[in-house]
Amino acid sequence: MSAEARITFLKLNKTYRIGDIVEGSVVVKTASLLKHDGIQLFLEGFVLIQKSTALLEEKVPELGKQTELISKSVTLSKGGKLIAGTYEFDFKAKLERGEVPLQETNHGACISIQYFVRVEIRRSLLHQNIETIEEIFLEVPSPLDGRKQLDMSYFLTESDVDSPKLENSPKFSITGELSIGGICEIGKPIIGTLLVESSDKSIYSVMIELQRKEEWSQIGSFHSSKIVSLQICDGNVPKNAALPIKLIFPRFRVAPSLSIPNLSVRYSFVISVMFENKDIVTKEYPIHIVRR
Structure with a gap:
């Protein structure tokens, strides 16, 4: 592919808390003229009940489906043309709860809670969209109720x-x-x-x-x-x-x-x-x- 996109973050560990601003840049590198219908950035979070070996015997239709925790989008560029070269698009997106409370990142055997920053360069029907994705990590302080x-x-x-x-x-x-x-x-x-x-x-x-x-x-x-x-x-x-x-x-x-x-x-x-x-x-x- 003559064009590629890469996401970089100001925080190198990509670890955030609720209310933080996820900030960084999207670097687009193209070797030839790139026509596109827009560059969009998405901040997404999901709870996923995974089809692990522990659940293979269970016939539950919800297995493998995602429950959305957060979904935001930011337009980085409207449709246009990029001549050969390297371009950088800065972005900011706030990690804040909506209707569903945000939960801490969890990589379990069956239950997975994950957050991603995804970039999509939309192209015409005759060309494949260019996508890239990076996982970020959310820490959520626990209610302690005075316990030590x-x-x-x-x-x-x-x-x-x-x-x-x-x-x-x-x-x-x-x-x-x-x-x-x-x-x-x-x-x-x-x-x-x-x-x-x-x-x-x-x-x-x-x-x-x-x-x-x-x-x-x-x-x-x-x-x-x-x-x-x-x-x-x-x-x-x-x-x-x-x-x-x-x-x-x-x-x-x-x-x-x-x-x-x-x-x-x-x-x-x-x-x-x-x-x-x-x-x-x-x-x-x-x-x-x-x-x-």
């Missing part, structure tokens, strides 16, 4: 694990602290300790996981997916030694906990203990993630 991030003590034994009971289940006692009481703030890691007080079988490894649980009312059940996992120890874990825990929320893969009509996104922190005979026991702790 607090340390929480935990006590884990063979009698209170979430995994199914095993034959000849090992007898063990694990204690520690985690900063998951109250709320968990994006931008602050989950920190804590894990201490093996006793175990009648050697512990081979300990894993921690951050899991996402997505629920959509049309399905009536939730889908759980792993976001990140870390092995905090390997080999014969020593007893009465406080092992440090630190888990950083990966950017763009974690958004604040969400509960709105028809859908919700929740999170949990999971501790998995593997013994020398490969038996695994797990304990799950629900957490509430917020953004300040």
Whole structure:
């Protein structure tokens, strides 16, 4: 193609909050005379229930359809001609809510919330329109209601694990602290300790996981997916030694906990203990993630 368009932003990280101005330029480069019927910029946001493997068995017609959160357009140029060369068109568009509240960018396994800046150079029926698109990221502060991030003590034994009971289940006692009481703030890691007080079988490894649980009312059940996992120890874990825990929320893969009509996104922190005979026991702790 003899012509192309590119979108650049004043904010290099392309991350905004409600009320911010999305500002930048559209650079059009053409190697020959370019006739067009107008250059239009669109600011769009959608909620998409994706046709993931988790939902392939569900026969719901709404799967794959988008729910519009925001839709704005800006005319950068009316129809005309561009001779060979490079042209720059500045733009500004405000991120503000309409009838539907804006939600934070969320790249989930089933539920996706995304915002885009799209440019379209319209051409005659005999020529293909020129389009380019860039994703931008929206951060939405959470209502905190006075809640704070607090340390929480935990006590884990063979009698209170979430995994199914095993034959000849090992007898063990694990204690520690985690900063998951109250709320968990994006931008602050989950920190804590894990201490093996006793175990009648050697512990081979300990894993921690951050899991996402997505629920959509049309399905009536939730889908759980792993976001990140870390092995905090390997080999014969020593007893009465406080092992440090630190888990950083990966950017763009974690958004604040969400509960709105028809859908919700929740999170949990999971501790998995593997013994020398490969038996695994797990304990799950629900957490509430917020953004300040």
